[in-house]
Amino acid sequence: GQQLNQSPQSMFIQEGEDVSMNCTSSSIFNTWLWYKQDPGEGPVLLIALYKAGELTSNGRLTAQFGITRKDSFLNISASIPSDVGIYFCAGHLLTSGTYKYIFGTGTRLKVLA
């Protein structure tokens, strides 16, 4: 079945550094979503991307919908301690006659003050 490869799996960075993570797949998607999840909580939607090449920002976060529609990346600029958490992507596609989201396995971010 379809799957999303999300990398890196985890990363430690210093406060103030920029962070980059991405999701890739062999499938073509019509929507990309990026979420952040804190321990024991539900995912919170950060950015939604709806067309190939789209570049969207939300504060210090910037995400892009890849031109091939098979990938997306998320950048966080000037990281702060509250950026700690798990970030994961979700790609939306039509498969077997139904729409569904495929979710990445997450990037665990730890910020060192």
Added chain:
Amino acid sequence: DGGITQSPKYLFRKEGQNVTLSCEQNLNHDAMYWYRQDPGQGLRLIYYSQIVNDFQKGDIAEGYSVSREKKESFPLTVTSAQKNPTAFYLCASSRKWGVNQPQHFGDGTRLSIL
């Protein structure tokens, strides 16, 4: 504030017991979803509902059941047939079902076996 409320936050199940997880939304969304989250894995779809009085099986529906009698409510029952129920369960909703519909999540219910 509008949102998705899941309850309880923690739930324990005994062997052979059915348990029901509650999901309520006041966003006036048509579509609702149940996902299961296990460590190191992406979310997996259990059931979804495109509109009230309708629901469809997702990728891992065996051992689960749902109902959608009201637009705002989509409860999930974990039956005794689900042999590995320990997981974090997430309910989500979207304005409509289909393309360009971001999903919004509740805060989850963690189910454990006694």
